[in-house]
Amino acid sequence: MNTYEYPESRRLFERACHVIPGGIYGHFNAVPLSRAEAFPLYAARAEGARFWDVDGNEFIDYLCAYGPMILGYGHPAVDEAFRRQMQQADTVSLASPKMIELAEMLVDRVAIADWAFFAKNGADVTSYAVTIARAATGRNKIIAIKGGYHGTHPWMQPPGHHGIRLDDHAHYIRIPWNDYDALERVVAEQGDDIAGFIASPYHHPVFEDNALPAEGYWQQVQALLRKRGIVFIIDDVRSGFRLHRGGSNERYGFEPDLICFCKALANGYPISALVGTEALRTVTANVFHTGSYWYSAGPMAAAMATLEELDRLDAPRLFEEIGTKLNDGLLRIAQSHGYTLKITGEPSMAYYRITEDPSTILHQRWNAECTRRGAYVTPHHNWFVSTAHTDADLERTWAIADEAFAVVKNEGI
Amino acid sequence: MNTYEYPESRRLFERACHVIPGGIYGHFNAVPLSRAEAFPLYAARAEGARFWDVDGNEFIDYLCAYGPMILGYGHPAVDEAFRRQMQQADTVSLASPKMIELAEMLVDRVAIADWAFFAKNGADVTSYAVTIARAATGRNKIIAIKGGYHGTHPWMQPPGHHGIRLDDHAHYIRIPWNDYDALERVVAEQGDDIAGFIASPYHHPVFEDNALPAEGYWQQVQALLRKRGIVFIIDDVRSGFRLHRGGSNERYGFEPDLICFCKALANGYPISALVGTEALRTVTANVFHTGSYWYSAGPMAAAMATLEELDRLDAPRLFEEIGTKLNDGLLRIAQSHGYTLKITGEPSMAYYRITEDPSTILHQRWNAECTRRGAYVTPHHNWFVSTAHTDADLERTWAIADEAFAVVKNEGI
Numbered sequence: 123m124n125t126y127e128y129p130e131s132r133r134l135f136e137r138a139c140h141v142i143p144g145g146i147y148g149h150f151n152a153v154p155l156s157r158a159e160a161f162p163l164y165a166a167r168a169e170g171a172r173f174w175d176v177d178g179n180e181f182i183d184y185l186c187a188y189g190p191m192i193l194g195y196g197h198p199a200v201d202e203a204f205r206r207q208m209q210q211a212d213t214v215s216l217a218s219p220k221m222i223e224l225a226e227m228l229v230d231r232v233a234i235a236d237w238a239f240f241a242k243n244g245a246d247v248t249s250y251a252v253t254i255a256r257a258a259t260g261r262n263k264i265i266a267i268k269g270g271y272h273g274t275h276p277w278m279q280p281p282g283h284h285g286i287r288l289d290d291h292a293h294y295i296r297i298p299w300n301d302y303d304a305l306e307r308v309v310a311e312q313g314d315d316i317a318g319f320i321a322s323p324y325h326h327p328v329f330e331d332n333a334l335p336a337e338g339y340w341q342q343v344q345a346l347l348r349k350r351g352i353v354f355i356i357d358d359v360r361s362g363f364r365l366h367r368g369g370s371n372e373r374y375g376f377e378p379d380l381i382c383f384c385k386a387l388a389n390g391y392p393i394s395a396l397v398g399t400e401a402l403r404t405v406t407a408n409v410f411h412t413g414s415y416w417y418s419a420g421p422m423a424a425a426m427a428t429l430e431e432l433d434r435l436d437a438p439r440l441f442e443e444i445g446t447k448l449n450d451g452l453l454r455i456a457q458s459h460g461y462t463l464k465i466t467g468e469p470s471m472a473y474y475r476i477t478e479d480p481s482t483i484l485h486q487r488w489n490a491e492c493t494r495r496g497a498y499v500t501p502h503h504n505w506f507v508s509t510a511h512t513d514a515d516l517e518r519t520w521a522i523a524d525e526a527f528a529v530v531k532n533e534g535i
Numbered sequence: 536m537n538t539y540e541y542p543e544s545r546r547l548f549e550r551a552c553h554v555i556p557g558g559i560y561g562h563f564n565a566v567p568l569s570r571a572e573a574f575p576l577y578a579a580r581a582e583g584a585r586f587w588d589v590d591g592n593e594f595i596d597y598l599c600a601y602g603p604m605i606l607g608y609g610h611p612a613v614d615e616a617f618r619r620q621m622q623q624a625d626t627v628s629l630a631s632p633k634m635i636e637l638a639e640m641l642v643d644r645v646a647i648a649d650w651a652f653f654a655k656n657g658a659d660v661t662s663y664a665v666t667i668a669r670a671a672t673g674r675n676k677i678i679a680i681k682g683g684y685h686g687t688h689p690w691m692q693p694p695g696h697h698g699i700r701l702d703d704h705a706h707y708i709r710i711p712w713n714d715y716d717a718l719e720r721v722v723a724e725q726g727d728d729i730a731g732f733i734a735s736p737y738h739h740p741v742f743e744d745n746a747l748p749a750e751g752y753w754q755q756v757q758a759l760l761r762k763r764g765i766v767f768i769i770d771d772v773r774s775g776f777r778l779h780r781g782g783s784n785e786r787y788g789f790e791p792d793l794i795c796f797c798k799a800l801a802n803g804y805p806i807s808a809l810v811g812t813e814a815l816r817t818v819t820a821n822v823f824h825t826g827s828y829w830y831s832a833g834p835m836a837a838a839m840a841t842l843e844e845l846d847r848l849d850a851p852r853l854f855e856e857i858g859t860k861l862n863d864g865l866l867r868i869a870q871s872h873g874y875t876l877k878i879t880g881e882p883s884m885a886y887y888r889i890t891e892d893p894s895t896i897l898h899q900r901w902n903a904e905c906t907r908r909g910a911y912v913t914p915h916h917n918w919f920v921s922t923a924h925t926d927a928d929l930e931r932t933w934a935i936a937d938e939a940f941a942v943v944k945n946e947g948i
């Protein structure tokens with residue numbers, strides 16, 4: 123199998139280092155990986171489940187832009203809805219009727235939602251949810267999950283990160299995932315000052331096996347939070363509309379007060395949303411939050427087309443089918459080489475780890491060898507599949523994974 | 536002159552109130568104004584310096600989407616650059632070479648810039664700048680200007696706003712605008728714990744006359760901050776590229792360490808940028824900050840086309856010319872009706888106030904009567920002009936302003 127080289131990516135990266143701190147920032151920065159040279163750095167073109175890097179190499183994409191791409195890049199119906207709206211109006215001095223139509227669509231679709239609010243980033247709405255919880259309760263503290271991610275505002279970054287002060291965390295209490303007893307203890311001790319609880323619908327940290335909710339966990343959590351008047355916030359930014367058409371909480375059978383959506387909402391067009399219950403409507407109207415492009419109508423039209431297309435495809439069922447098939451194949455291939463591939467989280471956005479090497483170097487090497495053969499993956503973040511991933515894509519991916527295992531086996535890691 | 540009615544706007548607003556808290560949120564919410572019924576609420580279409588509301592009424596737009604629209608809505612060259620890029624790639628699993636090209640363009644153009652960083656909201660970069668200042672200095676406190684606006688993150692919202700805790704302001708010291716002595720006092724008392732100073736290049740609060748920097752103010756500020764190793768942050772989100780092609784600090788002759796750009800950078804396409812000096816490059820690379828759509832290439836291509844078009848038009852000179860002409864006419868017309876229109880701030884994004892009525896009701900009424908005749912304005916935020924505002928637009932606006940003054944005069948306010 124041909125392996126890729128990246129001279130143009132490297133040349134561009136050197137140019138980037140002159141004008142961008144670190145060259146590539148944030149979650150797109152693959153540079154710290156061992157064998158970083160096996161990964162491309164810049165994309166020139168994208169279509170369906172594939173992108174082409176600046177060296178002309180073709181990749182089946184298992185990151186899906188880290189979530190936003192859910193229907194395939196350049197989806198005709200979504201792009202057409204966007205273009206049609208852009209010919210009329212996007213960011214203007216007034217809101218667009220599209221905002222109302224999209225809000226109605228979310229209220230119809232999401233069981234707990236009596237209203238919707240739109241912004242640009244996931245963190246715009248996770249931070250807003252936390253502020254609403256404080257305004258609604260008059261309390262200060264927020265309970266979150268250890269290793270949970272809700273964006274890069276200071277309160278959400280791990281203590282010790284550059285520029286983050288201990289104070290930024292003063293009112294955040296981190297408890298382990300799936301640990302109802304820990305929640306109960308914290309609530310018993312500090313319940314009168316706890317404004318809200320925020321978590322992903324299931325636990326999908328980076329650099330760590332993902333974990334589904336234990337049987338009955340969410341129902342216990344919900345009952346306790348309701349009893350103590352603590353606002354129950356679900357961060358569905360990464361998983362929203364992948365696991366259930368009405369939000370991931372419906373898959374697990376529970377009812378939060380606020381749900382944050384973002385990534386897959388408009389198949390890559392920039393928009394995020396907060397939806398919530400009737401009880402929080404008035405307080406939300408009073409908590410001020412705004413941004414320069416939050417009324418842009420183009421991404422709202424794209425979101426409506428995306429949700430319609432997801433329904434047409436019965437997408438959550440399709441994602442589970444594609445993810446399960448991909449994973450079954452990968453497990454079998456790993457085994458045939460004598461490796462154990464541990465796959466955790468939901469099948470359509472699973473987290474992968476080769477258990478034989480706790481240093482993770484082996485896993486990084488296998489990811490690198492997959493990538494330089496045309497299956498774009500990264501080692502310490504969950505992958506994603508889209509509705510555009512075909513059986514032929516999976517078969518090609520299995521062949522790549524097979525050869526990649528053979529290569530790392532030969533290296534004797 | 537025909538006056539507008541808004542039955543469709545009102546009908547939509549009632550629908551919106553069912554599914555959006557307060558119907559319209561944030562800075563787009565004109566509902567609290569007296570005579571709110573004189574203002575349209577939803578835009579259907581926009582082109583050049585005009586938009587059309589959902590009732591088919593046509594407006595010359597003096598809000599310019601609250602800043603983003605700088606070259607006119609639907610600018611052909613900008614839209615074409617955006618569309619061309621979108622056909623290739625927008626939000627993908629890798630960054631785009633467009634990011635490097637745009638960073639190089641900003642580094643070439645902005646005197647103090649040795650690097651650039653891109654995000655979506657203005658507040659993404661004002662908050663990032665503050666975190667960088669803390670990381671760079673190991674200190675906690677930030678000095679800001681009373682009434683200054685840097686987005687709606689909790690630290691930037693006035694104490695007492697719903698959901699904002701006193702703690703959110705614990706490390707922020709607010710001093711009056713143009714008050715160098717106040718800065719000197721704060722620095723003398725707490726200088727060892729002051730990480731940064733953040734301000735707009737000139738003072739453009741809402742509900743208050745705007746104020747240019749006093750002679751020598753910025754030069755004194757800069758000298759003191761340099762001497763004490765305090766990071767000097769300019770929030771050029773609203774004024775950036777309107778007052779000077781290289782950033783508003785160049786208009787006033789000073790050199791901050793970090794500059795935040797947003798609104799007009801891409802003529803409405805969603806992008807913000809932070810640029811900074813060599814001394815802050817390494818620390819910036821270490822301060823983690825990211826977002827789902829921050830690598831989208833479409834808005835980056837649009838930004839490059841916008842900056843090129845602004846240069847082609849020598850836009851800052853043109854803005855000053857258009858703004859000055861508009862204001863001279865309005866002053867003269869106000870005077871002819873016996874009113875004093877106080878116009879403050881830079882001519883191309885000035886703040887207006889009729890001085891005869893401290894209650895501001897008269898000013899709100901005049902704005903309302905202008906708007907319902909086709910010049911869209913709001914009473915307590917600075918207006919904006921774009922390169923698309925023509926002499927014919929100004930003449931029409933003066934005729935509207937004239938009739939609006941006559942109406943409020945007749946009402947005997």
